[in-house]
Every structure is written in structure tokens, then in C-alpha cells.
Amino acid sequence: MFKDKDRYLSVILIMPSILAVLIFIYAFIGWSVRVSLSKWKGLTPDYTFVGLKNYLSLFSDPRFHVDIRNTLIFTGVFVLGSIVLGFLLAVMLDQGLKGEGFFRSLFLFPMAISYIVTGVVWRWLMNPATGSRISGLNLLFSYLHLDFLINKWHTTPTWGMAAIALAAIWQMSGYTMALYLAGLRAIPHELREAAQIDGANEVQIYRHIILPLLAPVTLSALIILGHMSLKVFDLIVAVAGKQLPLDVPAIYMWQTTFDGLFYGRGAAIGILLLVSVAVLIIPYIVYTQKTEVQQ
Amino acid sequence: MKTFRLGKNWLYLPLIAMAIFYLIPMYVMLVTGFKSFAEVDLQTMWNLPKGIHFDNYIEAYQHLAPSLRNSFVMVIPSAIISSLLGSLNGFILAKWKFRGADVIFPFILFGMFIPYQSILIPLVQFMRSVGLTGLLGLAIAHIIYGIPITTLTFRNYYASLPQELLEAAKMDGADMLGIYRYILLPISIPSFVVVLIWQFTSAWNDFLFAVVLTGNQDWPITVALNNMAGSQIIQWNVQMAGSLLAALPTLLVYIFLGRYFLRGLLAGSLKG
Numbered sequence: 001m002f003k004d005k006d007r008y009l010s011v012i013l014i015m016p017s018i019l020a021v022l023i024f025i026y027a028f029i030g031w032s033v034r035v036s037l038s039k040w041k042g043l044t045p046d047y048t049f050v051g052l053k054n055y056l057s058l059f060s061d062p063r064f065h066v067d068i069r070n071t072l073i074f075t076g077v078f079v080l081g082s083i084v085l086g087f088l089l090a091v092m093l094d095q096g097l098k099g100e101g102f103f104r105s106l107f108l109f110p111m112a113i114s115y116i117v118t119g120v121v122w123r124w125l126m127n128p129a130t131g132s133r134i135s136g137l138n139l140l141f142s143y144l145h146l147d148f149l150i151n152k153w154h155t156t157p158t159w160g161m162a163a164i165a166l167a168a169i170w171q172m173s174g175y176t177m178a179l180y181l182a183g184l185r186a187i188p189h190e191l192r193e194a195a196q197i198d199g200a201n202e203v204q205i206y207r208h209i210i211l212p213l214l215a216p217v218t219l220s221a222l223i224i225l226g227h228m229s230l231k232v233f234d235l236i237v238a239v240a241g242k243q244l245p246l247d248v249p250a251i252y253m254w255q256t257t258f259d260g261l262f263y264g265r266g267a268a269i270g271i272l273l274l275v276s277v278a279v280l281i282i283p284y285i286v287y288t289q290k291t292e293v294q295q
Numbered sequence: 296m297k298t299f300r301l302g303k304n305w306l307y308l309p310l311i312a313m314a315i316f317y318l319i320p321m322y323v324m325l326v327t328g329f330k331s332f333a334e335v336d337l338q339t340m341w342n343l344p345k346g347i348h349f350d351n352y353i354e355a356y357q358h359l360a361p362s363l364r365n366s367f368v369m370v371i372p373s374a375i376i377s378s379l380l381g382s383l384n385g386f387i388l389a390k391w392k393f394r395g396a397d398v399i400f401p402f403i404l405f406g407m408f409i410p411y412q413s414i415l416i417p418l419v420q421f422m423r424s425v426g427l428t429g430l431l432g433l434a435i436a437h438i439i440y441g442i443p444i445t446t447l448t449f450r451n452y453y454a455s456l457p458q459e460l461l462e463a464a465k466m467d468g469a470d471m472l473g474i475y476r477y478i479l480l481p482i483s484i485p486s487f488v489v490v491l492i493w494q495f496t497s498a499w500n501d502f503l504f505a506v507v508l509t510g511n512q513d514w515p516i517t518v519a520l521n522n523m524a525g526s527q528i529i530q531w532n533v534q535m536a537g538s539l540l541a542a543l544p545t546l547l548v549y550i551f552l553g554r555y556f557l558r559g560l561l562a563g564s565l566k567g
Contacts, residue, residue, distance in 0.1 A: 006471035010391040017384050017446070018399065020439045025406040028414035028421070035416055045420070089313065092306050105553055106314050112549035112556065114500030116517040117542045120524045121320040124531055127337065135337035137319075143341070170317065178557055179564060220564045231410045234502040238521055253412045258507070267416050274413035281408040285401050 029274065035267035042261050054268035064269075067249045070161045074248070075229040077165035078172070083221050085169060086176025087214075091206070093177070094184045104181070108174035115171070119238020122167040126153035126239070154240055161246060164236055171235075172228070176221045183217035184210070223284045227277045249273055324542075327535040328352055335532040351536035358529065359537055362519035366499055367544075369430045369515060373437040374494035378487055380438070381445020386475050388446065389453035390461055400450070407443035407563075411503055419507050433508045433515070437498040445490050448562045452486045453479065485555070492552055493559035496545045516541045 036054055040046045058064045089107055093100050110118065127136035130150075134142060141149040154163040187210060195205045233250035240246045242255060249269050257266025323340060331348040384403075388396050411418075422432045456479075464474045502517040509518065520541045524534050549556050 006391070007393060009471055010387045011393050014384055014387045017380050017442050018403075021403050021406055021442055024418070024436075024439045025409065025414065026402075028417035029409070031417035031420075032413050032415075085313075088309075092310055095303055095306060097303065097306060097310075103310050103314060106317055108553070108557065109546065109549055110317065110320075111560065112496060112545045113542045114502065114517050114545070116500070116502050116521050117538045118320070120520060120534055120538045121324055123524065124337075124340070124535070125320060125323065129337075133338070135340055139338070140341060170320070174317075175560060178560055182561060224564050227408055231412075233412075234517070237502070238524065241525060250410070250412055253415075257416060263416055270410065270412035270415060273410040277408060277410050278405075281405065285404050289401055 029271075032267045032270055032274075035263055036271050038264050040263040040267075041265075045263070050264070054264045055272070058265065058268055058272070063244070063247060063252060064249070066244065067247050067252055069158075070246065070248050071230060071232075073159065073161040074165050074168075074232060075226060077162045078168045078229050079222060079225045081165065081169040082173045082176045082225055083218065085173040086178075086221070087180050089173070089177040090180035090184055093181060104177075107177050110171045111174050113171070115234035116238045118167055118171050119235045122170070123239045126163055126167075128152040128155045154246060157245065164232075164239055164246065165229075167239065168229075168232070168235055172225065176225070179217050179221050180214065183214045187213055220284075223280050227280050230273060230276055230280075324535050324539045327532050328355075328539055330532065332532070335530070337531065351532050352540070354533050355523075355537035355540055358523055358533070359516060359519055359540055362514045362516045363540065365430060365509075365513050366515040366517075369434045369437070370495055370498040373434040373441070373498055374491050377438045377441035377445050377494050378490045380442055381447075381490055382449045382480075382483060382487070383475070384442065384446040385449025385451075385453050386479055389450045390456075390458075390479075391471060400446075403443050403446055405443075406440065407447065411440070415503070415507060418504075422508060429509055429513045430515075433504055433513075436504045436508060437494070437501065440504075441494050441497070444563060445494065448490050448493070448559065449483070449486055451562065452483070456482075488552065488555045489559045489562070492548055492555050493563070495548065496556070499545050 034047065037049055037051060038047045039050045039053070040048075089103075093104055125136045127138065128151075129135060130138070134150075137153075138150045141147060151163075152160075154160040156163065191209060191213075192205055195209055200208070231250060232248055233254070236246055236248060236251060242251055249272065253266050253269040253273070256262045256269070326342075326344055327335065327340060328351045329347050329349075330344040330351065331346070332350050334342075334345055335351075387393075388400055418436065422428055422436075427435060460478060461474055464478050469477065499515075500517060501515075502521065505515045505518045506521075509515065514522070520534075520537055523529050523537055
């Protein structure tokens, strides 16, 4: 086995990282919880304990209700859109067509760009002006005589979030495509051939063989995209600035903490976000670590 | 089978349609950037430029040059340091397990997914209290919050290497650091490329940490671009050109090292 000297050395070498994670993640989460249970509002910290007051006032806060609705709309459109689009793209690219590599790179490049850049560009593409000032995608629709598609994008009441989700789909669907493509490539060819010999047609093969085998990929995509949409912040700020109809918990947290100095409430929003992400992610981590051990 | 093969060419239709969808924002950025100020008009934004002009890029660059520099200064060292830490951690967690290593790893992983809103207030308070504001503080934040993903990528790679490789080196009398330095580091270059690209891209593209930890003297590019877009004075055409400048470094990395970029992406879903 290993020498004792090396054993100590390994612990010493990994210690700084473990301490950093311990402090910057776990201790800071604890610190946030403490702030969220305090009445701190103003420039100087005030840790006077107020119990769950900050959380309770959020639950009865109309703005927070709007945030939850917006997050649900965004999550639904974004996750569903990225998964369906990513899957279709992956299946099309898996057919052995010429130029596959070109299309794959093209569908994936938005991943390299920041949400801020995406947001600034889409903000001009989704310009809601009408009449003689029409521009952006609406202008393109009118050139193409697709006037029925002209809409007010992110300024649409209630469903404005879906327009933001469209920009997010543009950015992230290449990622789901890459996940599905890796999954498709891992399915042995013999399986498809055997099904073909048994008389299954292409659609049946996808429905009864490939889709079930891709279930773990779909699960990963659902969880990764789902947790991303809970955290969405930069993209909305860049498309729309900070305005109530497009408010989400991350923006509320931002404004109430750093503009309104209501640290207690800001921390409570942060912790609620953490809890909702943890509900998704912790079972996922446990599951992936378990399957790793089995392998 | 044969008829089916022939029929597959229709797939180019949806593929090309989707290619257009992905390229539309790039088209607008490029076309607008190359127009002269005189021909810039929201109502003709889809038209091709009449000739090549650099007015927009020059003006955007004048606004963004300091923050581009800030981004480079902050991103490059933090990508390098967090990759080195990740490699060392990955090596120890995969091949030099001490008691509890397998318990610690999931706790490190969780840090990859947390919404940073849940640590933002302590982070700002802490950094201010120890005087680590500005670019240095931002670089440290990127290094520390990068540890989970860099550790994950390297650990997965090192775990896939056969144990015999280490045993043989140990027979020859190499100690732990020797094995790391002379056996693992040389074959880790591809993983380093993956992780460096990943860290470079995510630190370059970060907005949240940047906006809380820096003031307008040391804004990185994302914050400067967002503020430029929010101002009423700077025209949309300059914003478009600025967007391209902000996207260019990561886009170039993607164009030349896309293969490694993809591997980092898949590692981030824990399936690397």
C-alpha cells in the first residue's frame, strides 16, 4: 500500500481546496440562512433574530407570486423546447448525412457566448415596435408575408417570459443536442439491426428501443436545464433590464438586496432558490455516484 | 431500405432551416457592425451593408477596450489556477484515496449547481471585510467556485486510468508527487485543454459575480456591455458591434478548439 508520508501529503495538498469549498459554499450558505432569519435592512448588518418572518412575508408577497409564475412559464417553455429541439436535431444528425460536423458545430456555438451578448442581440431582434417603426424579427416576418407571427415578444402580458425562453432555447438547445447525440452514439448498432430484421420500421425503432434507452439522457437534460432555469438572471437583465412583468426570484433577490438594502429578504430568496435547486440536484448526484460505483 | 436512403436527403431542409435560426443573431451582429453610421437604421436592419465600414467597431472598441483588458487580466490566471487545483484534487480523489474521500466528493460536486444567490451576500461581505474587492476578488471567486467542475473533470479522467500504471511507477520507487509530476501530468494535457477552455469561457461570460464584486474602474466585459446596452446615448448599432467584440474571444476558442469544448460540456452534466 501507500507510504504514510504520501498519505499525509495527499491530505495536506487537497486541504486548501476542501477548506475553500467548506467556507465559500457551506459556511456561506449557513451565513445566508442566518441573514434570512434576521431583520437586517440597511447598510449596517443587523442579525436580530426574527424567525421565519422574511420567508412568510415572501409567501404573501404579490411580487414573489409573479416571480414564481414567471419561473414556471420560463422553465416549461425553455426545458420542453430545448429537449424536443435538441432531440430532433440529434436524431437528424445521427443519420449519417454529409456535413454532419458542420451542422453540429453550428448548433452548438451559442453555448460559447455569454447570456449578456445573447440578451443584447435578442433585445433588438425582439423589438416590439409596430407600424412604420417595425424592426427586428417582426420586420422579417412582414417581409416573408408571415404577418400572423408578428407579436410583442417579451412585452406580451403574462406570456412575455416565453419570448425570453426562446432566446434561452437558441442558446442551450445545442447542449441537449450534444447530450442526445452522445447517447445515440452509445446505442449498439446490433440493437437497431435486430429490430429491423424483426420487421420494425424506423418510427417503431425510435419509439420502442431508442427513446427508452435514452431515458437517462432525458433525465440529465431535464435536471440540468431545470436547475438552470431556476437561476436565470443575466439573460433577462440583458433583454429587458429589470422590470416587474419579467421579474424572477434572482432579479428580486438582486434588487431587494443591493438596491433596497433589505438583506434579510434577499437572503431568504437566495435560500429558497437553493432549496428548490437542491431538491432537483441532490437525488441526481446520489444517483450518478451510485451508478458510477456499479460500473 | 434503398427507398429510405434516398428519402433521407429531405432532412437537409429542416437542418438548413435550423441553421438559419442559429445564424440569425450572428447575421445581425455582423451586418450591423459593418454598416456606416449613415446607413444604420432599425427599419433596414436586415439589409446587407453598402461596402465595409468599421465605424461601429471602432466606437464600440473605444467604449469597451478597458473592460476587455480587465476580462483578460482576470480570466486567464483564474482559469489556470483553478485547473491546476482541479487536477491535483482529481488525482488525490481518484488515485490516492484517503478515508472519507468518497464522502467528500459529492459535497464538492454540489457546489457546482448551487444558485449563487444563496451565497452572494456573505461573499460580498467577506470580500469587502478582507479588502479583496475588484479584479483580484473576482478572480479568487472564479477560482474557488470553479473547483467543483475542474475537480470532477480530472477525477473522472484519472479514475479511468488503469491502477497498474501507478503500481509500476511505485515499484520503481516513485513517490506520490513523482507519479503526479512524471506520469499523470504529461498525459493530462487534453484534460487540461478541456478544463482551461471551460473555465475561460465561464469566467469570461460570468455576469453575477462581476457585477457585485467590481466597480466601474474594473468592470469586466459582460458588465460593461450590459451597461452600454442600457444607456440611452449609445446607439443600437454600436451595441451590436460591442456584442461581437465581447463574444469574439470565446467564439474563437470554440472555433479552434470546439472538440474540447464539447467534452467539457458533457463533463458538466456529470456524465463525462
